[in-house]
Amino acid sequence: MLLNQFLLLSAVLFSIGVYGVLARRNGVLVLMSIELILNAVNINLVAFGAFRATVGGEVFALFIIAVAAAEVGVGLAMVLLMYRNRRSIDLTAIDQLRG
Amino acid sequence: MENLLDGWGITLATFSPLVGVAVMMLIPKEREDQHKLIALVTSLWVAFVGVLLLIWFDLDHTDKLQYVVDKVWIDVISSRYAVGIDGMSLPLILLTMLVVPLCIVYSWNHFPDPVNPKAFLILILILETGMIGTFVAQDLVLFFVFFEVVLLPMFFMIAVWGGDDRRYASLKFFLYTLFGSALMLVSFLALFFLTGADTFTFSGLADAVAAGGVSRNAQLWIFGGMFLGFGIKVPMFPFHTWLPDAHTQAPTVGSVILAAVLLKLGTYGFVRIAIPILPEAAVSWAPWIGLLAVVGIIYGALGCLAQTDMKRLIAFSSVAHMGFVMLGIATLTDFGINAAIMGMVAHGLITGMLFFLAGSVKERYHTLEISRLGGLLVQAPRMGWIFGFCAMASLGLPGLAGFWGEFPAILSAYNPGNGVPVETFRTFMVIAALGTVLAAGYLLWLLQRAAFGTPPEEFADDPHITDTTKHEWISWAPLLALIVAIGIYPNLVFRVTDGAVDASLTPCLSVEGEAAEKLDCAEVYKIGHDDGHGDGHDDDGHGDEHDDEHDDEHAASGN
């Protein structure tokens, strides 16, 4: 098994995701980037599961997919709400929590 | 001894106030009368339980913990719900149970601004739980939890109902004590881990330390941490600066509870936890505690002389009085610690009373500036006499409670416990005696300026200035009566505390004794006499106390 390739793929995906989360201003894109990060993790889990011949990796990946679905649901709802209130989904404009 | 309250009496007394709180939560805050009634009934009920606890308390074995409960509480950190009462905690518990209902009665018709009886009374009841809990806890974690429970209600009481500068004062109070608590907690944890004991109970830890699990150095550090934690609460010089501010800003009832009970949490910590568990470190620390105590006595008194605000003056006098208490503790003698507990009770009664009076003066004159007051005896003669009485009690007049905290402390400093430097403590004794003169000075000067003379013009015809009211009488009479009763018959307290103090000091005395092959108890007190009469007598013969022949011979020689 070539574990390295999977890990490399996962690392690339993760980095893209991180870039997206940090750099994009669009809320939807940020959500999608988060999705990328999660899937990068999933790939890792599945790869390691296969590598060590246990099902634990797949079980966790499935679990993460379920949680990610829920998270996207909540996240999109928030973005929608944000759009309704401010006619914009620019994340940099939201800083009410500033100390 | 079997009785009705065995096994659950303490729990009942400790948590009853919370039941009252729960009921009050359910009632809208507009129904003030119901709130007052519930709070009063709850506190009276607790006091009633307290009386039952006293009645069934076995006074012949005050050194034994009674009404003990020892159940698993938080197993994961080996903490247990261990509570019990012995002779050292009983007087303080009863003091708490007495003061709380009196405070509720006192504030019956005049809650400080912003008037909100519901919140105010709930805070007082939570405080009561915290205070009683601290005094009954026999487990460090439990003790710590209750110790901190006390902090919050007091913080809110000062921050919400306080005077003009309440934010500053309440924050100072909170931060200062929290700082102390943090160090204290560290000490507790260090003790737990270093001893390797699988328990947090006092007795378990004491045994573990006695078994020799902790190095002497570590003991000193741990004691130091506790010393800071408790010392801030006492408050000892130089950690006292939160006290005048907190007292000055707190509402009357807050000051009373603060003075009467909260300050005792610190001194109680010393006699209950620090000294019995770490006797060896206590001996090493004693001179420093004693030094800070006498500095506090003189310093507090000098501070009092400089004050222009009556309440602040009384607050400063607390520093001086607690100095006497700490001096008694620092001697590490049975006598001194008995005196210290007596001092705690007496200070609670007397200074509590003085703060009540200051509150009543403020209510009538709307100021506590001493230079603006005067002639209280003319306008409110009864209150003036009570004020004079309390001043006398506070300066340690024999026949009133204060004396029995002061004089025995001075006395015991002449002959401190085993291993404590004698000359140092004799010097402390003389300085402390000087403190009694200064105490008379500032209290009588205050009395002269506030109560004697004729009323100043601005208040001369003020119709608001009335004599003592009914509520004031009800809330003051028990305190006044107790001040006299304990003053005339100090055994009321000494009888209860003596055995327990003796037991708690036993490790302290034996520590040094081990080196010199088990000294007698009588021996211990002989150490420090310049001529050392009682040296090395371990024979067990019985000397005749009456030698009749000798008697007659002597009587005849007069003829």
Add this chain to the structure above:
Amino acid sequence: MSALLTLAASASTAAHGAGDLALGITEGGNWFLRNVWLIPLLPALSFVAILFFGKRMPRGGSEIGIAAVGIAFVLALLTGAAWIDHRDNFHGEEVHAAVVVDEAHGAHGDDHGDDHGEGHGHASLAVHQTVTWFQTNGVEFTVGTLVDGPAVMMLLVVTLVSLLVHVYSTDYVAGDRRYTHFFAFLSLFSASMLLLVVSENTLQLLCAWELVGVCSFALIGHWWEEKPNSDAALKAFLTNRVGDMGLLVGVTILFFAAGAALPGTFGSFSIAETNALANSGALSHTALLVASCCLMAAVMSKSGQFFLHTWLPDAMAGPTPVSALIHAATMVVAGVFMIARMYGVFFEGFQIGGSSINLMAFIGGLTTIVGACLAFVQRDIKKVLAYSTISQLGYMVMALGVGAWTAAMFHLFTHAFFKACLFLGSGSVSHAVHSFDMKSDMGGLRKDMPHTYRTFMIGTIALAGLPPLAGFWSKDEILVGTGGWGLMGGTDANGAYTLMLGMGMLTAALTAAYMTRCVYLTFFGEFRGHGHPHESGPRITVPLWILAFLAVFAGFLNMPKGFQLAPKGLQERFGHFVEPVAGYFPAIHHARPSWSLAIVSTIVVLCGVGAAAWYYFVKVEAASKAAGTSLTELPNGPTTRWPLARMGHTLLANRYYLDHLYNGVVADGTKGPVARLANRINQDVIDRTVDLTGETAVKAGTIVYEKIDQLVVDGAVNASGRGSSGAGEELRKINSGKVQSYAAILFAAATVLAGVLIVIV
């Protein structure tokens, strides 16, 4: 614990050999002697009763006080009778105490008592009753009564004077603002004082000691609306507190010193035990000396000894009956009584026997002169009497210092009567003229106030010490007791205190002179005040006459031994019944009375009277006639000029040497510069120091508070608060509110941590 202690106790006794010390006390005795606690209890109850019900009583509570003190007086009389019987006829068992015997000290309880054989016969056993007061550390602290000669004598004096003062006060303070309070505090005072005299242990003594101080405070400040009165009250209380410091320390030292010598306890407050141990030599001399010095400080403040006496004249701000009762007859002698009570300690501590000077005798002697000089320059009649009291208290302390115990007690006894008589007389006068100022408001009162005049004269003669009035006998005994009189047969006293004899003689002359001045200014010449003074009512004059009667006859109770004019059965009765012959009392020598000394001292007194009388009754009287008004001093008197210059001038111009020596130098020199210097030292140095000490304390307090407390200590606290608040200010900038910046920090941190992990692993 208690059992353990006992065990250890018996063990130690065995190791050292059992010492056994006779204490000179017994548990038995007559019912009155065993239940003497009732006597202080009565006024104490009356205090409570007056406090709660006084205002509702028809006479404002005074009747309760009088009834209580009256019954107490009757009980005291019965106790006295019982004691007289007990003293000689009691054969009960004596209490012994086991002591730790150290080889070095060789304590044995029987090296005393031999000396008591002479003249006193049967040993007196004090009746001792105790109950447990409280217990700590397994040791029981008791409270109880120790009834012996001095206690019984004091019980009688206190109850009698208190009763008379109560009666007197019903008239004197009638219609006062706080009539009821006045009687309440009189009752409390009587109770405390009676408790003090029967105290069985030093702790109890200390309590009563402070309680009488408080009563004194409350009564001096009775009219506290006026600032000077409350100032005086504060001064009295605080000065006494300074001395009480000594009492606290002294009692503590004795407590542990006695504890070291007694098995089974770590301390003892018991007066009998402490004294007996001190007598037997079981206590270290150092401890006794230090304790004696400490206790002496308490005596100096309470009994107005030089240089802590300044409160006593100020205390005259209180009502006159209070001055008579508290500041003349009873409370101020508490110090003297305390020395008498702890005489074993003082006798050993100061080594009174066989010495020729010691602290106590010196302070006493100095006080008597200082006080007497000051009495010359007072305008206020009560202040004259106050300084006189200081001087007489000095006499008593001096007597105790030279070992003349009985003489001191006897002087206390007679002084209580004649000084109370004088004070109440001055009260009667001021009641009539509404002033205390002799120079501006009195004069010539002998015609208007015959009763007051006569009783005052009797008191004056008794105070001056002319035979055969009371003061003569007691003063003479003191002078004999100094042992300094060697002519015509030595006096066989405890030592040879020649200096004290001189001081006593000088004071005798001064006393006679200033009292002559006082009498002249008050009762002779012409009336200088306003209105028409009238004699006071019977409630004032009857107590005066009773006291005057005692001032005449009390002296016969202790006529000297071997006095040829008195029947043998009447000689030294007072000494026989009052002076203890017991284990707790030291073996003191008794001086032999001397005719020559009595004659000389009488001549000295007559000289004092003569000089003052010549000045006032002859010179001033003549000047008054010439001027047509009633004068109080010579208009061109030497006091108006520079006395030394005048003396030089007189010496050169007139050569009228003797005349002017007596008049200008001796009389006026004493009256003028010397007395004034003493007064100035008193007012400007000592009094000022007291004031300065107070001011400095306040200043120091202010400095400490402002500079150290507020700036340094509190500053550090505030600075730490500011520090954390500043740090928070900086940190909040990170808190931008933007989710992405948080995420960036999160990732950055994760990266760093990952890096760390890699480096470490």
